[in-house]
Amino acid sequence: MFSLRFLRNYNKQLSILRLKSISAANTTAKVNDKDGAVQYMGQPTNETHPHLINEGEVVPLITKLELQERRQKLIDLITSQTRKRYPELNRHVIVIPSATKKYMSEKIPYVFRQHSDFLYLTGCMEPDSCLVITASTSPGQHQSTLFLREKDQHSEIWDGPRTGPENAVRLFGVDQSLPMKELSSFMQCCAQPTSSSLLWYNFKESPLPEVDTILQEYFKKVFSKVWDNPTSCIHNLRVIKSPAEIKLMQRSCEIASEAIRKTMHFSRPGVNEHEIFATVDYECRKMGAEMLAYPPVVAGGDRATIIHYINNNQMVRDGDMVLMDAGCEYHGYSSDITRTWPVNGQFNNVQAAAYEALLDVQTQLIDAMKKRPTLNQLYQLMCQLLAIRLGDIGLIDSKSDMNTKMRNAYDFCPHHVSHYLGMDVHDTGSVSRDIPLQPGMIITIEPGIYVNYKHEAPKEFKGLGLRIEDDVLVTEDGPVVLTANCPKTLKDVEAASSS
Ligand SMILES: [Mn+2]
CATH class of the missing domain: 3.90.230.10 (Creatinase/methionine aminopeptidase superfamily)
Known part of the structure; x- marks a missing residue:
């Protein structure tokens, strides 16, 4: 799959990348039409950080397309693994929470590090977020919803800009984005749980307590029978x-x-x-x-x-x-x-x-x-x-x-x-x-x-x-x-x- 020739070309590619980065950094970043200023998101983008992010990329070198392919591969893997075990299934609901901010002492945060599984599937670097993928078992049909913190003037003065659900579809290439506070009602209503649905969520190790509380409640109500942990499927993709x-x-x-x-x-x-x-x-x-x-x-x-x-x-x-x-x-x-x-x-x-x-x-x-x-x-x-x-x-x-x-x-x-x-x-x-x-x-x-x-x-x-x-x-x-x-x-x- 990966040849030596590819690696030999790597240094050449890297120097092109560096040149591109330098020249991009010297050009004026695109401006927001409304107020004439660059619109900062919750993480570097091609508009604000052209020295880090090339066009089409969500995080350095990882494109929107690659992120979409990763989600598709996850669905394919999950569907193929469950077909034999649960033949009556017609729907999967996969919930992947982000990391949350951790504190060293009162109001003193540790440097934030995103949860790797969440980052791998979304490219999103913000804390307190959640990805929900709903998929029918007929091939190719799935929907990714990214739950994000809403924009908030007060918090942004202290912690810097947030992307907000309004920018997330364009930035991350998900199908839709909603405020985090709607996760609970989304799970109750819009995920349309039925007895032939399977919930995929890591109940053993959740990086985000807020999501865990919602999921515990949701699971009790509608998924009394089966659930599975998506971690090993995600790791099977990540290892290659x-x-x-x-x-x-x-x-x-x-x-x-x-x-x-x-x-x-x-x-x-x-x-x-x-x-x-x-x-x-x-x-x-x-x-x-x-x-x-x-x-x-x-x-x-x-x-x-x-x-x-x-x-x-x-x-x-x-x-x-x-x-x-x-x-x-x-x-x-x-x-x-x-x-x-x-x-x-x-x-x-x-x-x-x-x-x-x-x-x-x-x-x-x-x-x-x-x-x-x-x-x-x-x-x-x-x-x-x-x-x-x-x-x-x-x-x-x-x-x-x-x-x-x-x-x-x-x-x-x-x-x-x-x-x-x-x-x-x-x-x-x-x-x-x-x-x-x-x-x-x-x-x-x-x-x-x-x-x-x-x-x-x-x-x-x-x-x-x-x-x-x-x-x-x-x-x-x-x-x-x-x-x-x-x-x-x-x-x-x-x-x-x-x-
Ligand atoms: Mn080692």
Whole structure:
């Protein structure tokens, strides 16, 4: 589905995109006829942000057409999955809420992040919204209704413009849009529930309490029999990336790779982990990422043996390595990279031996993706490869049988080797790790070695923690490492980290 040629053309396309963006930014944005000013919406548009959004796009690189196709595919998937299970069905009602604003303390909001499933199906970046798709089971007939907050002069003074239902059909390409306050009556009357309708809503995890209350009530009244959770259907679509999504992922990975390279160069003995964190954050944002995709792990010395170390407040001493797990979010798409480097620019012998062993395992795992294994098969393979390589360097007893060695290897790397990657860092969590890789999937490959002081291990290895993590696209022609620009070989890492 996605060829290597496509990726080779990518850089060319990107530079055209940049040129276009710059020239677009220099032209006057279209004005609203009424008052002569640009009409701001609840999110960037081609009119107000031509440097970010090209014509026809709702969010960067994602067109109205692609969003409509995603909704159509969801309906097709749902219809085909239920045809056998519920032959008497004639109607589906699918309800997908947005995220809501969260507060750090009184009136102090966290940075808003849209719920990925809602964003994927609408392109809408506003909080407190809801998508309802009603579909008859005869093919091709469905209607998307987007519920949005109404425009409100007072709130807009404080929080900025809202799109409002009056602009939503034009902006998002939905069939109709209504104020959020009408969701309840819409569900009661207009969704026309019958005994042969099926409600699709995630009752277990709702990001928007307002919608949840309405749905609980609605469900009790009219859907006493059947309902289903749409999450796994949406995740099944999201796990295969479209060409536009691959471009966004590629850029997200390039930005994080370059930021980490610069951060390696910046680090030196005596640096605080916090400064390393600040550097990678700064470099990612400077290159256009909206934020880091997750709180980064910046672990100097033996802190690297703590897998989720995010305190990032210790000094890194001469002779220590730094393990950094960091990625960025670029127009809604996440990268996720880990590199381990010597803070003084040169691995010592023990560090180098462990690094080379781990790199060998990581390289073989990427290579193994050619055969399209499942994520769990990759994990099995990691344990086997680590067992052999850790035996070679004397970290585990190379004379034990393979099962014992694999158990020992698990002890030194207690986490999984891979997860799906996309709009979320741990993307499409409801997609099984037991399905073979398919073209268009993007996964991480991230083996590690962590030797803490409680482990039975030769003294010289104690306190060492290493992980190497790349983001890899599956194509018809094999795996493509999207984070290839981030230094990884021993030589490249030493060159990048010496100042
Ligand atoms: Mn990861």
